Amino acid sequence: MRHLLAADWLKMRHRWMPRILILVLVVLLVLVLWGLASDSSRPNIFPVRGLLAALLLSSLIGAVLWPIMAGAWAGNEYSWGTVRLTLGRRPNRVEYVLSAIVTLMAWVTVSLLLAMLVGLLAGGIAATATGHQFVVTSGVPADILLTLVKTFLSVLFVGLFFVSLAYAAGTIFQSPAAGIGLGIGLAIAEQILDGIFMHLGGAWQVVANHLPAAYIQALPSRVMSPAMTGSFVTKSGPGVGECLLGLGLYIAGLVAITLLVFQSRDVTG
Amino acid sequence: MPGSNQSLITSEAAPAALAIETHGLTKQYRAVLAVDQVDLEVHRGEIFGFLGPNGAGKTTTMRILLGLIRPTSGSARMLGMDIRSHLTAILDRTGSIVENPTFYPYLSGRDNLRVVARLTGAREQEIGRVLDLVDLARDAGRKYRHYSLGMKQRLAVAGALLHDPDVLILDEPANGLDPAGTVDMRNLMRRLKEQGKTVFISSHVLHEIEQICDRIAILNQGRVLVQGSVDDLLSGSDAVEIKIGDAAAALRVLQGLDWVGDPRQEGEYIVVKVEQSRAADVNRILAEQQLYASEIRPKERSLEQYFLGLTERPSR
Numbered sequence: 063m064r065h066l067l068a069a070d071w072l073k074m075r076h077r078w079m080p081r082i083l084i085l086v087l088v089v090l091l092v093l094v095l096w097g098l099a100s101d102s103s104r105p106n107i108f109p110v111r112g113l114l115a116a117l118l119l120s121s122l123i124g125a126v127l128w129p130i131m132a133g134a135w136a137g138n139e140y141s142w143g144t145v146r147l148t149l150g151r152r153p154n155r156v157e158y159v160l161s162a163i164v165t166l167m168a169w170v171t172v173s174l175l176l177a178m179l180v181g182l183l184a185g186g187i188a189a190t191a192t193g194h195q196f197v198v199t200s201g202v203p204a205d206i207l208l209t210l211v212k213t214f215l216s217v218l219f220v221g222l223f224f225v226s227l228a229y230a231a232g233t234i235f236q237s238p239a240a241g242i243g244l245g246i247g248l249a250i251a252e253q254i255l256d257g258i259f260m261h262l263g264g265a266w267q268v269v270a271n272h273l274p275a276a277y278i279q280a281l282p283s284r285v286m287s288p289a290m291t292g293s294f295v296t297k298s299g300p301g302v303g304e305c306l307l308g309l310g311l312y313i314a315g316l317v318a319i320t321l322l323v324f325q326s327r328d329v330t331g
Numbered sequence: 332m333p334g335s336n337q338s339l340i341t342s343e344a345a346p347a348a349l350a351i352e353t354h355g356l357t358k359q360y361r362a363v364l365a366v367d368q369v370d371l372e373v374h375r376g377e378i379f380g381f382l383g384p385n386g387a388g389k390t391t392t393m394r395i396l397l398g399l400i401r402p403t404s405g406s407a408r409m410l411g412m413d414i415r416s417h418l419t420a421i422l423d424r425t426g427s428i429v430e431n432p433t434f435y436p437y438l439s440g441r442d443n444l445r446v447v448a449r450l451t452g453a454r455e456q457e458i459g460r461v462l463d464l465v466d467l468a469r470d471a472g473r474k475y476r477h478y479s480l481g482m483k484q485r486l487a488v489a490g491a492l493l494h495d496p497d498v499l500i501l502d503e504p505a506n507g508l509d510p511a512g513t514v515d516m517r518n519l520m521r522r523l524k525e526q527g528k529t530v531f532i533s534s535h536v537l538h539e540i541e542q543i544c545d546r547i548a549i550l551n552q553g554r555v556l557v558q559g560s561v562d563d564l565l566s567g568s569d570a571v572e573i574k575i576g577d578a579a580a581a582l583r584v585l586q587g588l589d590w591v592g593d594p595r596q597e598g599e600y601i602v603v604k605v606e607q608s609r610a611a612d613v614n615r616i617l618a619e620q621q622l623y624a625s626e627i628r629p630k631e632r633s634l635e636q637y638f639l640g641l642t643e644r645p646s647r
Contacts, residue, residue, distance in 0.1 A: 144433050147434065147490075
């Protein structure tokens, strides 16, 4: 596994796409924080709460960015034929999939750390520009650091779902376009379905509460809600434990399908 | 053994001496039988040519050996180990190029070899050595997507040699190489053999194969038609060439003999199909007619003639 991880990380470091996607994340984050600075949510973007806001916004933007990276990563190995380069030297296919997912999650982690840095700077600038100190401590709960760690992990967990979804699509259809398209498309389709089911009510609403979209929306909000003010985060939907279990099952299912297809596949072409 | 009626194995070897060994190897894709009961024996330290027309099953067989494709039935062993249970250990000692070279287009040649080094556990210091070996050191910093086909092929060879493998599986390694590159490749194969490495090579360039290979197997429609040493296979001709002054008269005489087949003139020689042991009888009969041959010799076949003779007729 260490051989695959070393090779995958080298490939990641030299690739332009991850850098461009991080740049897109940073730009969008700055724009949104700029907008929120003149909003009633303004106290939530000042440091240290601003770090939580940056993570929540990254989770929303990541619903598009993480599938682009993961779908392209999986599908390009087929379009370039490089899956043969790797499997002709490291034939363990379970390790191949796990190494790719770990590498992609390492990139998501780096993206989130950068997003937090941007959140800190942008929030600090907004705070000083509005006559506050760079770090605003009034009204901030004492356990904010613990909340920050939990939020970071919950956003990573949501990212793992998107990475698994797009990686599965890219692998199953052996195409970067399918990986990206299905990764983003399913996430959007799910939001639409969620809206329809909620509107229908009754049993449909129960189904909607168990779609990945429900867990994805609820998990980071629920975790960070004690530290935030006003209506910045929603406090409805499934609880944290339910979200972790539900999303965990979806992720396990996606990885299992990927392994099942990839393990029995003849690598040709 | 199924398929053995069409296989000719001209030399035997103890299993320990075999680098690659397959028994009844078969791959079926729905209605297409890509590889059909293939039995191969590649000895350690030899250059083994794997020949066949397009679609004969050469690449599929090579992919099975590398674990990229799972066989429908049959078994394969490399370096004494079963490919099903010891694939990782086998690939640690195997270098390969299968079909077209595949590398990451956004990486330079050198960085692609760094990826290969990390996958194989080879030392990165070895990269300079293999780049020099394939004459790519000057272009190592260029992106792979800007490489010519010949450069891509040479990078693939460098990648295959990076971890100093015992066995090389090379599918059409001379593809895209210019004449000088082809000669370099031939010399490289010979050097590898001198170092004790086993080279299992497929190629359409039969002239090259004839020059460098110790033994060959010819595959057609998924089946091994023949397998053995190049010398043995090519010397097994059943024709003789006769150089004689009055060729027209000699042809008339030979056409009257029912045990002589297909007499014809090829340049300054008359070629007849006859057992080598009866060449003296041919000479005697011609002499009785006052026709004196200045030369009678076995007709040598080129690998190309031999290959075409085998693959142009139906194998089943």
